[in-house]
Structure formats: C-alpha cells, structure tokens
Amino acid sequence: MSDVEPMQEVADRLRRLEDRLERLLASGWRNAWAEAAALAAEGEALAEAGLPGLGERLAQVAAATGSAPASDGDALPALAMALAATRLLRARLPADAPPPGAWAPLSAPAPGARKRTSAPPDRVVPVCRVPHAEGELWACVRLRGAHAEELLLLQPTGERRPWLRHALEGSLCWQARHPLGASGDYQVCTAVNHTWADLEPDALLLVPNDPRKDQLIFSGGGGLRLVQLAPDDLNVYAWLHPAMMEAARTALQHSQWALAWVEGALVAPLALLIPGGLFRRSKLVHLVPGAPAEAL
Amino acid sequence: MEPKAHPALADLGGRLRELAGDAAYTAGRDYMKKGLVKQGSVAGTKAYASVAGSTDYRVTIDFTADELKVVCTCPAHRRSKYCKHVVAVSCLLLEKPEQFTAVDPLPEAPAAPKAAAKKSGTPRKKAPETVQMRAAGLETVDRLLAELAAGGLMALGPDKAALIAAAGELVRSLKLRRLGNLIMRLQRAQDLSADQFADLLVDLWLTRQAVGAHLDERVALDPKVAVDLLGKTWRDEELESVTGLQLFEIAYTNENDGEFQIETAYLAEVATGAVYADKLITPMKIGTSTKGRLRHLMLLDEGGLYPGAAPRRIKVRRMRRAPLASEHVARFLDQTPTTVVELRRLLVERLGEPFGPPELPVLFRPAALVAQGDLVGALDRASQFVELTMPEKWRSELPGLLPEAGRYALFGLLEQAGRGLRLRCLSVISDAMQWGRGPVYPDQRPGR
Numbered sequence: 011m012s013d014v015e016p017m018q019e020v021a022d023r024l025r026r027l028e029d030r031l032e033r034l035l036a037s038g039w040r041n042a043w044a045e046a047a048a049l050a051a052e053g054e055a056l057a058e059a060g061l062p063g064l065g066e067r068l069a070q071v072a073a074a075t076g077s078a079p080a081s082d083g084d085a086l087p088a089l090a091m092a093l094a095a096t097r098l099l100r101a102r103l104p105a106d107a108p109p110p111g112a113w114a115p116l117s118a119p120a121p122g123a124r125k126r127t128s129a130p131p132d133r134v135v136p137v138c139r140v141p142h143a144e145g146e147l148w149a150c151v152r153l154r155g156a157h158a159e160e161l162l163l164l165q166p167t168g169e170r171r172p173w174l175r176h177a178l179e180g181s182l183c184w185q186a187r188h189p190l191g192a193s194g195d196y197q198v199c200t201a202v203n204h205t206w207a208d209l210e211p212d213a214l215l216l217v218p219n220d221p222r223k224d225q226l227i228f229s230g231g232g233g234l235r236l237v238q239l240a241p242d243d244l245n246v247y248a249w250l251h252p253a254m255m256e257a258a259r260t261a262l263q264h265s266q267w268a269l270a271w272v273e274g275a276l277v278a279p280l281a282l283l284i285p286g287g288l289f290r291r292s293k294l295v296h297l298v299p300g301a302p303a304e305a306l
Numbered sequence: 307m308e309p310k311a312h313p314a315l316a317d318l319g320g321r322l323r324e325l326a327g328d329a330a331y332t333a334g335r336d337y338m339k340k341g342l343v344k345q346g347s348v349a350g351t352k353a354y355a356s357v358a359g360s361t362d363y364r365v366t367i368d369f370t371a372d373e374l375k376v377v378c379t380c381p382a383h384r385r386s387k388y389c390k391h392v393v394a395v396s397c398l399l400l401e402k403p404e405q406f407t408a409v410d411p412l413p414e415a416p417a418a419p420k421a422a423a424k425k426s427g428t429p430r431k432k433a434p435e436t437v438q439m440r441a442a443g444l445e446t447v448d449r450l451l452a453e454l455a456a457g458g459l460m461a462l463g464p465d466k467a468a469l470i471a472a473a474g475e476l477v478r479s480l481k482l483r484r485l486g487n488l489i490m491r492l493q494r495a496q497d498l499s500a501d502q503f504a505d506l507l508v509d510l511w512l513t514r515q516a517v518g519a520h521l522d523e524r525v526a527l528d529p530k531v532a533v534d535l536l537g538k539t540w541r542d543e544e545l546e547s548v549t550g551l552q553l554f555e556i557a558y559t560n561e562n563d564g565e566f567q568i569e570t571a572y573l574a575e576v577a578t579g580a581v582y583a584d585k586l587i588t589p590m591k592i593g594t595s596t597k598g599r600l601r602h603l604m605l606l607d608e609g610g611l612y613p614g615a616a617p618r619r620i621k622v623r624r625m626r627r628a629p630l631a632s633e634h635v636a637r638f639l640d641q642t643p644t645t646v647v648e649l650r651r652l653l654v655e656r657l658g659e660p661f662g663p664p665e666l667p668v669l670f671r672p673a674a675l676v677a678q679g680d681l682v683g684a685l686d687r688a689s690q691f692v693e694l695t696m697p698e699k700w701r702s703e704l705p706g707l708l709p710e711a712g713r714y715a716l717f718g719l720l721e722q723a724g725r726g727l728r729l730r731c732l733s734v735i736s737d738a739m740q741w742g743r744g745p746v747y748p749d750q751r752p753g754r
Contacts, residue, residue: 022725032504035458036459036504037459038457038460041458086451090512097657101653102650105725106646106690108685113676115676116701181742183741184741187601187630189627199742
C-alpha cells in the first residue's frame with residue numbers, strides 16, 4: 011500500500027464527517043439530537059486516530075445537541091466550529107490522486123460522448139504589404155461571413171499575390187498585439203495549416219475603377235473602407251509604421267484614394283488605390299519603401 | 307390584519323392614481339391582477355413584497371407614521387416614487403391583505419446621526435448613534451441565525467424572502483458589507499444545496515462573531531479584511547504605492563451582488579507572475595457601466611495597492627500602452643505554479659483568513675489535461691490531480707488550440723471539492739495557442 015492511500019482514507023473520512031455536519035445544519039438542530047451519540051463516538055474515534063482537537067469539537071457538538079430539543083445558544087457555534095475545523099484539516103491533507111476510472115487525454119473523445127465541434131477555422135483576406143519592426147508583413151482583415159471584423163498583420167506565406175481576391179483559411183497563431191492610434195490596436199499572427207480559397211464574387215464591393223468616399227470594401231461591412239486622404243495633413247492618420255507615411259507622401263501624386271482601416275475616429279491607411287480607366291487596370295500601391303504598385 | 311385601519315393607508319386607494327399617474331397606475335393594477343406580486347409579508351407596520359418580471363423588484367411600504375414611505379428597487383422609482391411596482395403591491399395590500407403573511411417585525415434601527423456630528427473636531431471615533439445602529443443590525447442577524455439554525459433550509463420558505471431582503475438591506479446600509487451580502491444570498495434559497503446552505507450559515511455565524519468582537523472593541527480588526535467585512539473605503543494615501551510594473555489582462559469577470567456591479571480585470575505581472583485585480587464597482591442604482599478592457603501591455607507609471615489578500619486589488623493612476631508580444635507571455639508563464647502541492651499551499655493559506663474574499667484566483671501550468679465522461683481534470687508531473695470546471699464549448703475547442711504542456715496556464719478560482727481540489731476555469735493563457743485572437747482564451751473583446 012502506498013503512503014497516499016491512508017492519506018486518502020483520512021481525507022474521505024473527513025469528507026463524510028463534513029457531509030454529516032452539513033446535513034445537520036441544513037435540517038436544523040432540532041433534528042440533531044438523534045445523532046448526538048454517533049457524533050460523540052466519531053469524536054472519540056478521531057481523537058484516538060491522532061486528531062484530538064477535532065475530536066474535542068465533535069464532543070462539543072454532541073453535548074450541545076444531546077438533549078431534545080437542543081439549546082438555542084450552543085448548537086450553532088459548536089456545529090460551525092466543528093465544520094470549519096474539519097474543512098481546514100482536510101485542506102491540509104495532500105490527497106490529490108485522480109479519482110478512480112479510465113482517464114484519457116482531453117483531446118480524445120470519450121466513448122459514447124456527445125458530438126463535440128472544434129473551433130471554426132480563421133478566414134483572413136490579405137490586403138497589401140506593410141513595413142513592420144519585424145520585417146515586411148501582410149496587412150489582412152479577418153472575415154466573419156463577409157464582414158471585415160478585425161485588422162491583423164500576417165507573416166507572409168507563399169508566393170502568390172492574393173490581395174483582396176483570395177482568402178486564407180486555417181489556424182492562426184498569435185504573436186503580438188500593438189496599440190494603434192489613441193484607442194485602436196492590431197495583432198500580428200502567423201498562419202498554420204492553412205489553405206487558399208477564392209473569395210465569393212459577391213463578398214467584395216470594391217469597384218476599383220469607380221472609387222467612392224467611405225465606400226465599404228466588403229459586402230458585410232466592417233472596418234475596411236476606401237477613404238480620400240488629405241495630402242497636407244498626413245499626421246492625422248494612424249500609421250502602422252512611420253515608413254508608411256513617407257511612402258504615402260511619395261505616392262500621393264498618383265492617387266489620394268486609400269484602403270484604410272476605420273474604427274470610430276481612427277483611420278489607418280494601409281495602401282493606396284490608383285483607379286483604372288478604359289484601357290488601364292487599377293493598381294494597388296503598397297506603402298513600403300519604394301511604394302511599388304501592382305495591378306489589382 | 308386590516309391595513310386600511312392604519313391612518314397612512316386609509317385614503318391611499320383614492321389617491322393612488324393621482325400619485326402614480328395614469329400609466330403607472332394602470333400597469334401596476336395589471337401586474338396585481340396577473341398575480342405578479344410575490345412573497346408578500348407584513349412585519350408590524352411595514353409590508354414587503356417582490357414583483358416578478360424579467361427582473362424581480364422588491365417593494366417596501368412603511369405605514370408607521372401618518373405619511374406613507376414607499377421604496378422600490380426598480381430604476382423608475384428614482385424618478386417617481388409611485389412606480390407600477392409600488393402600485394401593484396399597494397393595491398394588493400389594500401384589496402387582498404390576506405395574501406400577505408404576518409411575520410415578526412425587524413428591530414427598529416435608531417435614527418441616523420446628524421450630519422453635523424461629522425464635522426466636529428476629532429471625529430474618528432464612531433458616534434454612539436452609529437454604534438447603536440450597528441448593534442441593532444447585529445440583533446437582526448442574531449434573530450435570523452437563530453431561526454435558520456433551528457429550522458434549517460426549511461426555514462427559508464418563500465414567505466421569508468422579502469423579509470430577508472429587507473434584513474440584508476438594513477445590514478448593508480449599516481456598512482456591515484459581508485453580513486449583508488451573505489444575507490442577500492439567502493434569498494436564493496431555492497437554488498441552495500444542503501452544503502451551500504451549511505457553508506452560508508457557518509460563514510454568517512463566524513462573520514457575525516468577528517464583527518461583534520470588533521464593534522465591542524474586544525479585538526482590533528485586521529486591516530486586510532476590513533474592506534470585505536465592514537465595507538471600508540480606502541483613501542488614496544492609505545494605498546501602497548507601486549510603479550514600473552508590466553501588466554496584461556488575463557481574465558475578466560462581471561458580477562453583481564444585488565447592490566453593486568463589480569467588474570474585475572485580472573492583471574498579470576510579466577516579471578513575477580503575480581496577479582492583481584483591477585475593479586470597477588458601480589452601485590446598481592446608478593445603472594451599469596462597462597469597464598474598458600486591456601488588450602495590450604500596460605506600463606504602470608503610478609498605481610496603488612489596496613490592503614488585502616492576494617490577488618491584491620490595484621488602482622491604476624497613470625499608465626502607458628505598449629505592444630504585448632508572445633515573449634512577454636512566455637516570461638510570465640515561466641513564473642506560474644506547476645504543482646498541485648503549490649495550489650494546495652495557496653488554498654490552506656487562504657483558509658487561514660476566514661474573512662478574505664471567498665474566491666481564490668490561481669494560475670496552474672499543468673502537465674496534461676484529462677477527461678473521463680463529463681469530468682475534466684488537470685495533472686501535474688507527479689500525476690497529482692485537480693478537477694476542472696469549464697464551459698462545454700471550451701472542452702470541444704481547447705484540444706485543437708492548445709500547444710504542448712508547459713506552454714499554457716489555466717487561470718481560475720480554486721476551491722475544495724468533494725474529493726481533492728477544484729479549479730473553476732476563467733481563462734487559458736498561452737504564448738503559442740493556435741488562436742489568432744490574443745494570448746488569452748476565450749476572447750477578450752471589447753478592448754481599450
């Protein structure tokens with residue numbers, strides 16, 4: 011027999027005593043006199059087992075409840091002190107073996123268990139490239155349905171040019187969260203176990219050749235919008251990185267339209283948009299050094 | 307009982323529509339007719355009842371003096387004393403007094419001390435009136451205890467609910483906060499199991515003894531328990547100054563105790579693994595507020611720590627926001643307990659302070675999470691076990707999100723279970739979860 015088992019035995023015995031005292035309190039001491047003799051015997055047994063203090067407390071309970079009906083003044087204090095002592099003593103006993111039974115890792119569904127569903131995969135749409143302290147990252151929006159729920163930056167993944175047309179589906183691993191402006195923020199994540207999917211045709215509202223102020227980019231709304239920047243007042247915007255403002259200053263001669271994350275008073279430009287024409291495709295200008303543009 | 311015989315109630319029926327206005331009067335009568343007035347009792351010259359609805363409101367009608375005094379816990383009562391709930395209870399009292407149970411009156415609290423007394427020279431010693439009022443409050447508690455101890459759970463019939471509510475409010479109004487809170491919990495008797503009732507009774511008795519001993523000046527109250535026991539309000543200069551901490555939020559709770567809405571953000575210190583509680587306590591009667599949530603690293607430039615048991619309550623006076631990165635979280639995780647022995651030590655320490663907060667928030671970095679049927683538990687490296695309670699959704703989502711053992715910690719409220727320890731999980735913290743919403747599961751939105 012291991013040392014743990016006798017400890018568990020004592021803990022179980024104390025637990026049974028607690029149950030008994032709780033039951034007495036819940037039923038009212040007017041009914042307690044019938045158990046007085048048994049409590050006195052339990053007190054003696056515990057004293058013999060090396061717990062004289064607790065034995066004494068039980069003897070007091072037995073004495074207070076031993077006449078029918080019990081006296082008003084003594085029963086509750088005796089019961090309260092005995093119960094408190096039992097609990098404190100049990101808390102000190104290191105009886106922490108797992109309850110008997112077949113325990114399995116949480117990930118393994120128990121036989122016969124109800125069907126469980128795992129967390130739905132994340133779905134993010136890359137918008138553009140942005141500079142960052144940790145190197146160049148992708149500015150993305152997390153979609154819930156067709157709603158642009160959150161701005162986040164992703165470590166670049168793969169070689170394709172996915173801007174606004176494709177969604178990355180899979181799990182994200184959180185890396186950091188940065189303040190943005192006075193009250194906003196954005197996260198940096200990495201994608202794991204992901205796949206690419208084409209965005210549904212009706213999810214995207216943006217018509218790059220026909221820009222409109224404050225136009226929502228996704229049909230479900232959200233924070234991603236088309237805004238017209240004020241070239242002389244670039245300091246009023248919240249920039250993810252100081253280099254983005256410099257890149258924007260250079261590129262603004264081509265267009266003042268920007269894809270931006272908007273949350274209340276916060277406007278964080280992410281990339282510029284050069285509208286297309288009859289024989290000219292619209293372009294996305296990444297606000298990284300050199301302000302490279304690529305066709306949308 | 308014939309309420310109309312009392313002068314204050316004699317002409318109420320004729321004036322009620324005028325006092326309440328047409329809308330409240332009509333709605334109140336409608337409530338009465340639908341039988342929404344519950345738990346009516348009359349104690350001496352005071353009537354108590356609850357009016358059921360999406361929220362239950364408590365009404366007290368005091369017809370002691372010639373002039374009627376009415377109180378309702380609903381928001382509308384602050385604008386108009388004769389709200390629809392007061393109308394409903396008044397109508398029932400006047401028209402069907404037999405539906406009210408006659409019970410023994412509460413002891414009368416002496417009149418409140420004059421405000422001018424506060425301004426006299428050296429006012430730190432309690433005015434005799436205050437002492438008398440508190441003694442009257444304790445007398446109420448003694449009578450309640452005697453009744454509960456004798457009758458047990460059965461003594462908490464529906465007819466007692468309004469009386470218990472009134473006793474709780476009386477005791478709270480005397481700044482005997484812990485006693486008041488415990489009495490208020492008795493109102494939810496129908497939800498109490500035998501062991502919860504026993505817990506409550508023992509706690510009530512022990513608290514009453516401690517408060518009595520303190521008020522009789524037989525023992526000096528430990529400042530650490532003053533806030534919980536007597537509702538002491540700490541002044542800024544009494545707080546321990548603290549600065550230079552790097553903190554991030556690991557959990558958030560929002561509760562109300564019937565009197566206050568208590569929002570708690572648990573803030574973890576990166577360097578030491580210590581946890582602090584940043585609380586916003588708003589009186590229910592002035593409405594609800596939503597505390598801003600911390601989603602970044604907080605650089606604490608100036609703050610204060612309240613006296614009390616861990617986690618210490620913290621007051622943030624001046625702070626800056628900074629990026630929170632997985633390295634911060636990893637550093638914090640390194641400081642968290644990894645053994646059940648350590649959890650047990652913390653529990654024993656807490657039980658040594660019987661009047662500390664009932665909950666013991668702890669962190670635990672387990673070696674494995676295990677399940678058996680509907681039971682979930684965590685094991686340390688020595689295979690010592692702690693039972694976990696968590697929402698069903700967590701059980702299905704966590705296995706797909708968690709990294710290897712050692713890189714996540716559970717945060718929750720520790721208590722003694724039937725066998726061993728139990729952790730009521732509030733959150734999971736990790737630097738490497740496959741969870742693109744931050745280092746804390748579940749989601750911490752909305753942010754600030």
